[in-house]
Amino acid sequence: MSTASADSYSISELAQEFGITTRTIRFYEDKGLLSPERRGQTRIYKPEDRVRLKLILRGKRLGFSLDESREIIDMYDPAHGNVDQLNRLLDRIDAKRQQLRQQQRDIEKMLAQLDDATARAQAALKDQTD
Amino acid sequence: MSTASADSYSISELAQEFGITTRTIRFYEDKGLLSPERRGQTRIYKPEDRVRLKLILRGKRLGFSLDESREIIDMYDPAHGNVDQLNRLLDRIDAKRQQLRQQQRDIEKMLAQLDDATARAQAALKDQTD
DNA sequence: GTTTACGTTTACGTTAACGTAAACTATCCT
DNA sequence: AGGATAGTTTACGTTAACGTAAACGTAAAC
Numbered sequence: 001m002s003t004a005s006a007d008s009y010s011i012s013e014l015a016q017e018f019g020i021t022t023r024t025i026r027f028y029e030d031k032g033l034l035s036p037e038r039r040g041q042t043r044i045y046k047p048e049d050r051v052r053l054k055l056i057l058r059g060k061r062l063g064f065s066l067d068e069s070r071e072i073i074d075m076y077d078p079a080h081g082n083v084d085q086l087n088r089l090l091d092r093i094d095a096k097r098q099q100l101r102q103q104q105r106d107i108e109k110m111l112a113q114l115d116d117a118t119a120r121a122q123a124a125l126k127d128q129t130d
Numbered sequence: 131m132s133t134a135s136a137d138s139y140s141i142s143e144l145a146q147e148f149g150i151t152t153r154t155i156r157f158y159e160d161k162g163l164l165s166p167e168r169r170g171q172t173r174i175y176k177p178e179d180r181v182r183l184k185l186i187l188r189g190k191r192l193g194f195s196l197d198e199s200r201e202i203i204d205m206y207d208p209a210h211g212n213v214d215q216l217n218r219l220l221d222r223i224d225a226k227r228q229q230l231r232q233q234q235r236d237i238e239k240m241l242a243q244l245d246d247a248t249a250r251a252q253a254a255l256k257d258q259t260d
Numbered sequence: 261g262t263t264t265a266c267g268t269t270t271a272c273g274t275t276a277a278c279g280t281a282a283a284c285t286a287t288c289c290t
Numbered sequence: 291a292g293g294a295t296a297g298t299t300t301a302c303g304t305t306a307a308c309g310t311a312a313a314c315g316t317a318a319a320c
Contacts, residue, residue, distance in 0.1 A: 012296070022297085027278060041285075041298055055243075058236050063193015065276070072240070075247045078254070086255045093244050093251070100237050100244075106188045107230050107237075110202070113185075114223050114230075117205045121223070124208070125216045142266070152267085157308060171268055171315075195306070 008037075009045040018057055028056060031066050033073070062103065072096060138167075139175040148187055158186060161196050163203070192233065202226060 015022045028034050029043075033056055036043040045053075052073060059069035071092070080089050145152045158164050159173075163186055166173040175183075182203060189199035201222070210219050 010296080021279080023280085024278065026298090031277090043297085058240065061193070061236050062233060062240070063191070067276095072243075076243060076250070078250065080251065080254065083255065083258050086251050086258070089251050090248065090255075093248050097241065097244050100241055103192060104234070104237055106191050107234055110188065110192070111227065111230055113202075113206060114227050118220065118223050120206070120208065121210065121216050121219050124210065125213060125220075128213050128216070140266080151309080153310085154308065156268090161307090173267085197306095 007047055009050060011043050011045065014045055014050060014053060018053065020057070025053070028053070028066070031070075033066060033070050062100075137177055139180060141173050141175065144175055144180060144183060148183065150187070155183070158183070158196070161200075163196060163200050192230075 009017075011022045011025055015025055025034070029036070034045075034049055034052055036045045036049050038044065055073050056066070056069045059066075059072060064072070075089065075093055075096075080086055139147075141152045141155055145155060155164070159166070164175075164179055164182055166175045166179050168174065185203050186196070186199045189196075189202060194202070205219065205223055205226075210216055
């Protein structure tokens with residue numbers, strides 16, 4: 001099964017594409033983050049599953065837990081009924097936005113710190129080669 | 131010990147300022163990220179210790195492990211001897227920079243996604259209130 | 261002089277996110 | 291037919307980052 005039939009992927013194809021193990025993908029399913037189709041026993045992943053996986057891994061790179069990633073993914077879904085729930089959803093979205101903005105500030109400071117470290121190291125190098 | 135003598139802090143002062151527990155601070159020391167002075171048994175934290183703690187927590191917000199945070203903090207230190215080591219340091223700094231830039235891209239995409247989710251939720255709200 | 265508040269060490273417990281291994285099934289290859 | 295290859299379930303193991311509790315020291319406060 002080296003080629004995906006039309007618009008679907010095997011578990012090992014996705015694993016290889018994203019540099020993770022099949023165990024990890026099954027684990028995400030176990031935690032309710034993925035729910036691929038089945039052909040018999042075998043899992044069949046559709047493009048939408050692949051997108052969800054991408055979002056999970058993006059969250060991971062930002063230090064989010066799987067629960068947080070699930071929450072963010074669910075925010076995009078169209079399954080939110082009444083007015084109260086929609087308002088609560090909007091609040092949660094806003095909270096996440098604040099958190100991401102904080103991370104942006106943190107990154108800026110850390111990048112500045114790295115620039116500083118680079119300058120120091122280069123200065124030390126120059127001293128050595130004199 | 132509600133007031134810090136001159137330029138130093140107690141462990142509970144730092145804990146309260148940063149919204150963490152004293153257990154956490156001692157844990158960081160155990161992992162070699164902090165090494166405060168002692169007055170008898172009691173730990174005395176200097177401004178530089180406080181700065182290190184701030185850096186650790188910033189790393190935490192970005193999803194860094196304590197080992198990664200320690201590495202970043204050590205990058206700033208002036209304890210790197212020969213030319214080879216300095217070059218390796220410069221490489222590691224650059225790698226971290228790349229990682230942070232990736233995080234920046236991830237955040238941008240996620241913010242865009244949140245904007246999208248907000249628009250959808252607001253549209254759904256409008257439908258409800260008609 | 262004994263609570264109360266803050267500090268200490270030691271040690272076992274807990275959760276998230278997988279790793280690793282065993283035991284089995286289905287399929288393709290030669 | 292008999293591996294080799296890719297899939298499956300089940301289950302125990304592991305690491306990081308603390309939480310929680312016990313048992314104790316010390317010093318200020320009542």
